[in-house]
Amino acid sequence: MKRRLFMKGTLAGSAITAALGAGLLAPRAVLAAWPESAMTSKEIGDTGMASATVKIKAPEIAENGAVVPVTVDATGVDGIVESISIVAAANGVPLAATYNMKEGAIPFVSTRLKMGKTGDVYGVVKTASGTVNAKTQVKVTIGGCGG
Amino acid sequence: MAKSAVKLRAKAKKGMIDIKCLMSHPMETGLRKDKKTGEKIPAHFIQTVVAEKNGTPFMNADFNSTISKNPYLRIQVAGEKGDEIKITWTDNKGESSSGTKASK
Numbered sequence: 001m002k003r004r005l006f007m008k009g010t011l012a013g014s015a016i017t018a019a020l021g022a023g024l025l026a027p028r029a030v031l032a033a034w035p036e037s038a039m040t041s042k043e044i045g046d047t048g049m050a051s052a053t054v055k056i057k058a059p060e061i062a063e064n065g066a067v068v069p070v071t072v073d074a075t076g077v078d079g080i081v082e083s084i085s086i087v088a089a090a091n092g093v094p095l096a097a098t099y100n101m102k103e104g105a106i107p108f109v110s111t112r113l114k115m116g117k118t119g120d121v122y123g124v125v126k127t128a129s130g131t132v133n134a135k136t137q138v139k140v141t142i143g144g145c146g147g
Numbered sequence: 148m149a150k151s152a153v154k155l156r157a158k159a160k161k162g163m164i165d166i167k168c169l170m171s172h173p174m175e176t177g178l179r180k181d182k183k184t185g186e187k188i189p190a191h192f193i194q195t196v197v198a199e200k201n202g203t204p205f206m207n208a209d210f211n212s213t214i215s216k217n218p219y220l221r222i223q224v225a226g227e228k229g230d231e232i233k234i235t236w237t238d239n240k241g242e243s244s245s246g247t248k249a250s251k
Binding site for chain 1: 163174176178192195197198200203204205206207209210212214215216218219220221222223224225226
């Protein structure tokens with residue numbers, strides 16, 4: 001790890017802890033910490049086991065890669081869903097979004113992605129007992145990255 | 148940037164609220180080039196979205212730059228008619244905007 005980055009990380013970390021201790025930060029501000037390492041990683045990451053309980057809906061052929069509607073429905077998954085991630089495997093940075101569920105939230109999300117080229121789209125569902133996924137292939141005729 | 152950056156619709160049905168939301172945002176990845184000048188357009192995208200019901204957050208999402216321009220989001224939460232839904236986003240430049248709507 002680069003020393004400068006590391007120092008920055010630890011400093012920021014300790015600042016947050018200190019602020020928490022003093023009760024300065026509202027809980028929401030803490031939650032809003034953006035997971036930069038995951039969001040810039042070029043790896044697909046842990047997608048867990050394939051499961052029929054997760055339903056993913058995306059078009060088979062996306063004519064416009066700039067707007068690919070994706071729906072992930074994890075209401076059939078056993079246990080409490082902690083988060084749902086949408087991963088487009090063919091993209092330079094595969095992780096598109098992570099939705100962290102709290103009490104009351106129904107594990108269902110729908111959004112639109114940009115996709116550079118044809119590839120699998122994963123709906124990754126994390127529960128207390130493990131990670132499961134569903135995937136579907138989307139064929140992209142016109143890429144949505146660059147222009 | 149366009150004004151009123153969060154368009155929100157919330158509808159209650161059988162004990163759950165279906166929320167559809169449109170955020171107006173350019174979602175630049177930082178990889179695109181300006182066609183005229185050939186310079187890179189700096190990244191500008193939504194990083195976090197927080198959804199609240201009656202002031203309690205029930206979901207927070209982390210977006211990457213691969214989410215489409217003017218992001219669309221549909222989520223669901225347990226709730227009744229009249230519950231107040233608030234959606235707030237923050238982008239990588241620290242700008243933020245929010246929208247509030249009572250569920251129908």
